[in-house]
Amino acid sequence: MSSPLFQFEANPAPVEANERSRLLENPGFGKLFTDHMAMVRWSDDKGWHDAKVMPRGPLTLDPATAVLHYAQEIFEGLKAYRLDDGGTALFRPLENARRFRESAERMAMPLLPDDLFLGSIEALVKADRDWIPSIDGSSLYLRPFMFASEVFLGVKPASEYLYLVIASPAGNYFKGGAPAVTIWVSDHYTRAAPGGTGAAKCGGNYAASLVAQREAIAQGCDQVVFLDTAERRWIDELGGMNLFFVFDDGSMLTPPLGTILPGITRDSVLTLARDQGIAVREAPYAIDQWEADAKSGKLVETFACGTAAVVTPVGRVKSRDGEFTIGSGGPGQVTQALKARLTAIQRAQTPDPHGWVHRFG
Ligand code: PLP
Ligand code: COI
DSSP states (O other): OOOSSOEEOOOSSOOOHHHHHHHHTSOOSSSOOOSEEEEEEEETTTEEEEEEEEEOOOOOOOTTBTHHHHOOEEEOOEEEEEOTTSOEEEESHHHHHHHHHHHHHHTTOOOOOHHHHHHHHHHHHHHTGGGSOOSTTOEEEEEEEEEEOOBOOSSSOOSEEEEEEEEEEEOOSSGGGOSSEEEEEOSSOOSOOTTSSTTSOBHHHHHHHHHHHHHHHHTTOSEEEEEOTTTSOBEEEESSOEEEEEETTSOEEEOOSSSSOOOHHHHHHHHHHHHTTOOEEEOOOBHHHHHHHHHHTSEEEEEEEETTTEEEEEEEEEETTEEEEOTTSSOOHHHHHHHHHHHHHHTTSSOOTTOOEEEEO
8 A cells, every 4th residue: 555655554443344335335425434544744844744644533633723714725526436347547637636736826825746646646545445336326536635734823824734635435416316406596695706716626615605505405406506796697607516508509608717616527528529529618608598598499408517416417497586497307418428428438438538547556
């Protein structure tokens, strides 16, 4: 388990094999964790140091730890897949490494080099390989994150940070593997303004989205869609996923980068659609146009995409003014085909023309 960069300290009391198998039969999302975690420290004077994979366990933090006050924290999300030939693969992990650095830059945090990002993930997955579930559609969800660990109440970029990776066996993000989800339009709360942190994957963005997400759940919806801050008109993205729209002429559209998170799934879908000759525009789309197009039949499908959600059809959209259905309200053909193509590549079941699959172990 040792890696040139990471010391390995085995968990002396790992979950027993039978119990692990039982847990992996129905992993759900985000509630089950493996035996180990990876950790690297950073300080002003030493830079990155003390890289290790160790037993997963609680952290002890001084109450004045900076992150608890000013939320200087960023994270990533990616998956490890168990392949049919017994191997293990990650999907485009260097894109996550790059985005992690971009998030760090925006939050005035130190930049983690690729070899530590990838090394931490590979070392952890190798240690906890038996935790990768094998039931259909499942994977090991990896959560790298970094936070300000300096004990200081002054408002400034911290001089000490902790970077960690935890791993969580995962099935479907949406309960019951929802055939199509319902979206609530947040007309009051927004997620990100120009110049803000919308394109960074920082915990604060999610904290700010929770009140709107709670409203969505109260309205019987699965996710909230956020609109732009200036006009409350242009569709940005969901609380934790990007959006794509499919039209009756076969073309597609997705909101442009800027205030949204630059999703790696979004980028992969753009590439796969263009590979198939589908015309895809990255352009603003208005909420009233979405409704008009859905009602006229010009818009035939909408789907959400992200690491956790993979590709999930949107069936219905609800707002304070009423609601509308997209297509038949269930999964559309283009959505299903793109999902099948993407997941086949992720699981190395089909040729990988863009070199996205990172096999190891
Ligand atoms: N948008 C938000 C707000 C997200 O949290 C995520 C999930 O990571 C995405 C989009 C999709 O990004 P990715 O495809 O890289 O997982
Ligand atoms: C992911 O897809 O990795 C995310 O971080 C989204 C979150 C809602 C789980």
